[in-house]
Amino acid sequence: MSSVADIIVSPCRILYANYGTGSVADTVAAAGSWGASWTELGWTETPLSIQLEREFLEHEIQESLGSVGRALISESLIIETTLKELTGGNLTLALDGVLTQTPAGASQPAKDEIVGGDDSNPTVKTWGFEGNYVSAAGNTHPVRLYIWRGTIEGGVKLEFGKKVSTGVPIRIKSIHDMTKSAGARLYKITKITAPASS
Numbered sequence: 001m002s003s004v005a006d007i008i009v010s011p012c013r014i015l016y017a018n019y020g021t022g023s024v025a026d027t028v029a030a031a032g033s034w035g036a037s038w039t040e041l042g043w044t045e046t047p048l049s050i051q052l053e054r055e056f057l058e059h060e061i062q063e064s065l066g067s068v069g070r071a072l073i074s075e076s077l078i079i080e081t082t083l084k085e086l087t088g089g090n091l092t093l094a095l096d097g098v099l100t101q102t103p104a105g106a107s108q109p110a111k112d113e114i115v116g117g118d119d120s121n122p123t124v125k126t127w128g129f130e131g132n133y134v135s136a137a138g139n140t141h142p143v144r145l146y147i148w149r150g151t152i153e154g155g156v157k158l159e160f161g162k163k164v165s166t167g168v169p170i171r172i173k174s175i176h177d178m179t180k181s182a183g184a185r186l187y188k189i190t191k192i193t194a195p196a197s198s
Helices: 088-093
Strands: 013-020 048-057 069-083 098-102 111-115 123-135 140-152 168-173 189-192
Touching: 069 140, 088 098, 088 111, 088 168, 111 168
Parallel strands: none
Antiparallel strands: 013 123, 048 069, 069 168, 098 111, 123 140, 140 168, 140 189
16 A cells, blocks of 8 residues: 655765675664764765666567567666765765875864875775655654665766855765675665564
């Protein structure tokens, strides 16, 4: 039976951790702490976009004008948004650079310094995304998406101007995690539907 509670309008938290970090416990409440292993990115300027891309090989035979079958030969999950806060951490993540933070001292202002370039190995991280909704029973529950392995993909275009705030665009592309079973290597989605019974 359909329920209006399943119509979800929610902002989305974006978190990342070192590759190999597992999903958070189902008992962690919506907007709750994911623990010290996870880093939350903060505010976003644009809605989070999630796109599953798939490519198929069509099985064709001379005796038919149409395909008689198909096999999946490529798949990836792509996540995009723009981070609202121009911080050293966000820039480092988007540029896949290395951040050095220097505290203020005598004759030394505090600074964030990011270096990068000419590194052919993008940094692999585990990614997590969380929205929430209110169930028909009136309880707020999380909806979580995990990408086990993903890297920042594409370039970064920053805009500075008197009528715009400078956001940090990010595009995350999945990589299959071969430590997991076939059929579960790309992502996991968890939608909590009711609280624990005790």
